[in-house]
Amino acid sequence: MEHKTKLYERIYVAVILAFFYLPILYVVLFSFNESKSLSRFTGFSLQWYEKMFADRMIMSAIGYTVLCAVIATIVSTIVGTITAIGLSKSNRILRETITQVNNLPMLNPDIVTAIGFMLFFTSLKIKTGFVTMVLAHIAFCIPYVILSVMPKLRTLDPNLAEAAMDLGCTPMQALWKVIIPQIRPGIVSGALVAFTMSFDDFVISLFTTGPGVSNISIYVYGAVKRVNPTINALSAIIVYVITIVLILMNVVPMIRERKGKKNEKAVTL
Amino acid sequence: MKSFSKMVYPYIVWAFVMIVLPMVMIVLYAFTVKGNSVLTFQFTLDNFARFFRDTIFPTVLWRSLKMAFITTGLCILIGYPTAYIFAKMKPNNQAIMILLVTLPMWINVLVRTYAWRGLLGYVDLSTEMRVYVGMIYNFMPFMILEIYTSLSKIDPNLIVASHDLGANDAETFRRVILPLSLPGVVSGITLVFLPAVSSFFIPKFLGGGQYVLIGNLIEDYFITSGDWNFGSAISLIMAIIILISMYVMRKLDHENKEVLD
Numbered sequence: 107m108e109h110k111t112k113l114y115e116r117i118y119v120a121v122i123l124a125f126f127y128l129p130i131l132y133v134v135l136f137s138f139n140e141s142k143s144l145s146r147f148t149g150f151s152l153q154w155y156e157k158m159f160a161d162r163m164i165m166s167a168i169g170y171t172v173l174c175a176v177i178a179t180i181v182s183t184i185v186g187t188i189t190a191i192g193l194s195k196s197n198r199i200l201r202e203t204i205t206q207v208n209n210l211p212m213l214n215p216d217i218v219t220a221i222g223f224m225l226f227f228t229s230l231k232i233k234t235g236f237v238t239m240v241l242a243h244i245a246f247c248i249p250y251v252i253l254s255v256m257p258k259l260r261t262l263d264p265n266l267a268e269a270a271m272d273l274g275c276t277p278m279q280a281l282w283k284v285i286i287p288q289i290r291p292g293i294v295s296g297a298l299v300a301f302t303m304s305f306d307d308f309v310i311s312l313f314t315t316g317p318g319v320s321n322i323s324i325y326v327y328g329a330v331k332r333v334n335p336t337i338n339a340l341s342a343i344i345v346y347v348i349t350i351v352l353i354l355m356n357v358v359p360m361i362r363e364r365k366g367k368k369n370e371k372a373v374t375l
Numbered sequence: 376m377k378s379f380s381k382m383v384y385p386y387i388v389w390a391f392v393m394i395v396l397p398m399v400m401i402v403l404y405a406f407t408v409k410g411n412s413v414l415t416f417q418f419t420l421d422n423f424a425r426f427f428r429d430t431i432f433p434t435v436l437w438r439s440l441k442m443a444f445i446t447t448g449l450c451i452l453i454g455y456p457t458a459y460i461f462a463k464m465k466p467n468n469q470a471i472m473i474l475l476v477t478l479p480m481w482i483n484v485l486v487r488t489y490a491w492r493g494l495l496g497y498v499d500l501s502t503e504m505r506v507y508v509g510m511i512y513n514f515m516p517f518m519i520l521e522i523y524t525s526l527s528k529i530d531p532n533l534i535v536a537s538h539d540l541g542a543n544d545a546e547t548f549r550r551v552i553l554p555l556s557l558p559g560v561v562s563g564i565t566l567v568f569l570p571a572v573s574s575f576f577i578p579k580f581l582g583g584g585q586y587v588l589i590g591n592l593i594e595d596y597f598i599t600s601g602d603w604n605f606g607s608a609i610s611l612i613m614a615i616i617i618l619i620s621m622y623v624m625r626k627l628d629h630e631n632k633e634v635l636d
Contacts, residue, residue, distance in 0.1 A: 119472070132490060207394055217575065225404055341490065
């Protein structure tokens, strides 16, 4: 399929990328605006950043978002991995049933899953707040962890654990020393998916949280009703962090690969 | 070895409580009388009757479906050529392009939609057009990535073979590349259509509160007016329509695969 990209194709791609990046650049630019205006750039200032860091609500929203994502990731990764290992040894009917049930939150629109949680918590007279939000996050993250661990288990040689136990391992040791290391890439990517899903979530958090507990999304949702350039600063900071993380994630392996190649060359010389 | 299968048991309980029960709750609420405890289950069909009695609700439902259809169509129309151009680039450039498309997706959806608000202040667009821009902006990356994945899996030898057998570029595209990339289009459709139907903050942010979609109705009945029974009925109607359209999509995809085989 590979060929030289023609000029009109380059222009097309450039237009699409401009469409993707224009609003992001716009927000970053206006986060440095001196005035409150969102349409006229009057001069450079860092006041919105100062205001943002001084804003208690924003700081607590960031705190809740990170804390919730960390707890949801840890719990859903552990539970999801344990369940996936169990499922790989279970009969077909149980496996199919669990897969179908897990499909519910993945295929349903977020808002349906969200109101389900809300009705469930309030019917049980559980006060909504941080705990209910974390529980809901754990619930919608586990299916994604299972989904990314299962394929690794399918390609795993079933005799490996058997052999480990024949050589004197207890089932726990076989699990910890043989199975887990083999499926580690699946566990890591599952954890990453869980973290981003939780960190970015808006709809499910909105319906499962209680008064006084907002994550970043809920804060933005409530704050945009009036002109509020501190959101520009908050958005810009999110953009910086994500850009740095993604560049590091993509550049570090590239550098490592190059170094590896150099070392190889050194060896052959 | 068999003992490992016991490791599923805790999750069976969890999945029943945290996934199945909440869904049952929606159904229960949708079929019960307002203000009545669900535990004393007072069956009614009135919530559904109310939805279809008033013209406003079917109108909003129709508007949401239409909007999701058009959004999905535009995402294919704009996204397919993009993915196609990507798939023809040098491998290194392909990786860069995919990274560039993925990067905005990592930024919070609300922040991304909020960003459009200021930018759209410069152009004179109707409320509906603004909402379309927001929808396409948020969902097109999914479409591009799905189509790109299926295009990049196509064996290049198939294209060489097609040319060797006398097909020109257009014929090769129509008879080889397009059918083989359809699975990507299908999964792209599910990734765009689903969130587009139920979206409620995109119309709220960009439509200035005047543009109401089915998701906004559900949000209002749950958060503002507190009529959970009617809200549940609306959600149930939406969920059923989505289920039916997904089923039809899968069926079409299967038939397409059978033809290919």
